[in-house]
Amino acid sequence: MPEQTKGTGHIDPGIVEDLGGLTVIRGGGDSRGWNGILYKQGMSAKNVGAQALSINVATVPPGAVAYAHIHEGFEVMLFILQGTVKHTFGEGLQREVINHAGDFIYIKPGVPHEVFNIGEEELIVFVARSAADEWDKIVDYPSQYRPPKGA
Numbered sequence: 747m748p749e750q751t752k753g754t755g756h757i758d759p760g761i762v763e764d765l766g767g768l769t770v771i772r773g774g775g776d777s778r779g780w781n782g783i784l785y786k787q788g789m790s791a792k793n794v795g796a797q798a799l800s801i802n803v804a805t806v807p808p809g810a811v812a813y814a815h816i817h818e819g820f821e822v823m824l825f826i827l828q829g830t831v832k833h834t835f836g837e838g839l840q841r842e843v844i845n846h847a848g849d850f851i852y853i854k855p856g857v858p859h860e861v862f863n864i865g866e867e868e869l870i871v872f873v874a875r876s877a878a879d880e881w882d883k884i885v886d887y888p889s890q891y892r893p894p895k896g897a
């Protein structure tokens with residue numbers, strides 16, 4: 747299981763190439779984890795000085811759950827590169843949608859949602875956020891699947 751962090755996943759600025767107006771991370775950088783999801787380092791304010799967006803590639807193991815949460819004040823767009831994902835969403839997580847490789851997903855700010863890899867392979871997703879700080883504005887939402895704190 748990936749290391750569990752909240753907005754403090756290890757950023758390795760040593761792999762960032764600042765070419766003077768264009769910045770490169772080759773191969774997506776090292777992996778780090780948050781909320782049951784493994785992320786390539788990607789780009790954000792923490793390593794390239796972005797001001798209003800961040801991007802990552804997320805990997806979710808088969809059967810894993812990214813526990814319910816809300817994005818406060820920023821939008822998220824996803825592109826499913828591999829696998830099958832179920833999102834439960836909305837008030838009380840009462841709504842459900844299933845997406846497959848090739849699908850795009852847009853999540854409005856403030857919409858509660860929980861992510862399930864329901865496929866037999868790793869779920870790989872390109873993630874774009876309209877926030878440069880990545881996880882700092884994500885808040886937990888009640889989930890029947892989240893282990894109790896301290897467990």
